[in-house]
Amino acid sequence: METNFFSQIKQLPKAGAWKINIAFVQDEIMLVSVLLEKEADGKALAPIVFNGTAKELDEGFFGAISAPVQSTAELFASVDAHLLSIEKAKNEIKPKTEKKPAENGSPTAKIEDKAERKKRYDGLIEKAKTLNGQMKYEEALAVLPSSEDFPEKGEELDGLRTKLEERKAQKEKMSLFTT
Incomplete structure (x- = not known):
């Protein structure tokens, strides 16, 4: 006896894996349940139940x-598309959220950043001045921050650098005469 059961199933949309259960309820009555599972992760909806x-x-x-x-096929496709879009959004957002605290736009982060930068700048300048007073010009030049690190203080730093380089050159000339 030939049937076309599987040919008809093949013509239906691909909705994942099918689990068909057939139970005999009474002599003539059958209970057929069809469970459609999403193949990739095994998630299933409630079964479709027929009896007759x-x-x-x-x-x-x-x-x-x-x-x-x-x-069901449309739902599974929609869920897959939705999950892909979430993953894409996460990947796009991740680099933006991994910025430094000063770049995150928070006013308190900017204030803390400015205060921290000023403190660091003042400390480096103080150390350079102390070394200058000890006539350790080369060491003072080494601790002096660059104009690139503190562009707002560029002129001041360039002036200090020039003075320290001049004093260093003078010290070197003087040491040639004393030896």
Whole structure:
């Protein structure tokens, strides 16, 4: 006896894996449940349940199941697209959220950053002045911050650098005469 059961199933939309269970409830009545699972992760919806005689199921099964299978296929495709868009959004957002605290736009972060920068600048300048007073010009030049690190203090730093370089050169000339 030849049937076209599987040919008809093949014509339905691909909605994942099918699990079909057939139970005999009474002599003539069968209970058929169709569970559609998403193949990748095994997630399933509630089963579609039919009951009737063999003749009733032969006549109405594919007509009754085609709409739910189509909806399930669309749902699974929609869920997949949604999950992909979430993953893409996460990847796009991640680099933006990994910025330094000063770049995150928070006013308190900017204030703390400015205060920290001023403190660091003042400390380096004080150390350079102390070394200058000890006539350790080369060491003073080494601790003097660059104009690139503190562009707002560029002129002041360039002036200090020039003075320290001049004093260093003078000290070197003087040491040539004293040896």
